[in-house]
Each structure stands twice: as structure tokens, then as C-alpha cells.
Amino acid sequence: MMYYKNLIVEIRDQVLWVKINRPKVRNALSLATLGELGRACTEYAAEPALKAVVLTGEGNESFAAGGDLKEFSAIRTAAQTEQLFDLASSVLDKIRKFPTPVVAAVNGWALGGGAELALACDFRVAAAHASIGYIHGRLNITCGFGGGADLMQLLGGSRAMLHGLTAKPLPALEAQRAGLFDRVAEEGERLESCVAGFLEPLLGQQPQVIRAYKAMASAAQQGLSGEERRAIEREWFVRTWTHADHWAAVDATMKK
């Protein structure tokens, strides 16, 4: 297992838990933290038994307060800014393309690049006190981690533009109504229990079925052509059809 300085990484019951561990700076995303997130995706993508990933932040104040503003203040030239964008968006791509679903467990603030990170995940389950916002406009900038496209896809161009230009974090229930959060914990409910409840039906499926759906969702998200998407669907149908788990389920069904 690799060593992580800014993350806590563990596998529990076929779920990989990745926790950003910089609570003193509200889990701000430094370059090293982004690099480690990318490394964790690469390290665990090859684990065949894994069924899901949960990405969260340490503590109960913040999921991620965006890019590390102290560190990033040294980034001044266009070339350095391009480098930052390319690094961060390639890390978020690893989450988008991770072979299993990735759930953001939003334990507090998800702001700026932190909101982009949450939207790169397949689902967002939030604590009752969480907030999310593309607040980049407050710093007179726009999305910096390649998360603009996710916002447009999730909300549609018009509502996405309104959200970004309002530059105001949305509290959990409002964010759920807007479509940014998939589930919000009840007042007093532990976020971990809420995530477990959200994942329960999904984890009942076999890893190859879960991976098939993620592959199809990822292909759609990447804007692959109809032909490419059909090829991916076909490949996974063959893999799941010829798997022993399929024939065991057929036998059990026919014996009823």
C-alpha cells in the first residue's frame, strides 16, 4: 500500500474510503493533495473486488474549501495557470473514469474547486449542515479544475450559469432541490449511516455489473460517440453474460 500524507485511505467491506486529511485548512486542495488523490485512483482502480469509493473530508466542517489559496498565490503566469488546470482536471478525470461508482460524502463546505471535486463524483450524499457552491466568481475567476462541464451537464446551461454567476453556496436541502445533492442526511443522522443507506442497494450487485454501469455512465459523460458507447455496452454484456454469477442466478431463478 502506498503512503499518503494528505489522505486517509482504507478499504471496508469492498468500499474504498478516501478522506482528505487537512482539517486545519478546511481540507483545502494543495497540489500534493490533488496528486495523492490521483495516485489513490491509480492504485485502487485495479482492485477487482472493489464495489464503490466514498470520498470525504476529515472533520465535520469541510469536505474541501477549494484550491489551497495560500499555495496557489504563487501561481501567476499563464503557463503556470495552465499547468494547474491540467493537473487538477486530469485528477478529476481519474475519478470520473474510476471503474466503480464514486460517492462524495459531503461533510461540510464544498466550495470552488471543492465543489468541482464533488461534482466529478458520480453521486453526492450530504450532511444536513453541508453547503456546496461554485463560488469562484467571488475571487473573480471561473472553474479551475475542469468542473465547469460537470455543472453544465448536471444543471443544464441556464441554471448552471445562474449558479456560477450567483457565486453563493447552497445549503444542503436547497442543493438537493437544485439537483446538486442526491441525498441529504436527516438532522442528527450520521453522514456515514446515510452513505451506507444510499450504497446498500448498489452494493447488492456483483462487481462486474456495477462496473458495467459505471463504464456506460462514464462513456456518456465523456461524450463518446453512439458507436463507441454501443461497443462498451456490448463488451460488458458479454462479460456479465458469460460470468459464472449469471448462470448461478439463472439456475436459482429456474428452480423457483
Ligand SMILES: CCCC(=O)SCCNC(=O)CCNC(=O)[C@H](O)C(C)(C)COP(=O)(O)OP(=O)(O)OC[C@H]1O[C@@H](n2cnc3c(N)ncnc32)[C@H](O)[C@@H]1OP(=O)(O)O
Ligand atoms: C482554481 C481553484 C478554485 C478555487 O477553489 S478558489 C477557492 C475557493 N474557496 C474559497 O474561497 C473558500 C475560502 N474559505 C472560506 O471561505 C472559509 O475558510 C470557510 C471554508 C467558509 C470556512 O470558514 P471558517 O470555518 O470560519 O474557517 P476559517 O475561514 O477561519 O479558516 C480556517 C483556516 O483554514 C484556512 N483556509 C480556509 N479555506 C482555505 C483555502 N481555500 N485555502 C487555504 N487555506 C484555507 C484559513 O486560511 C484558516 O487558516 P488559519 O487558521 O488562518 O491559518
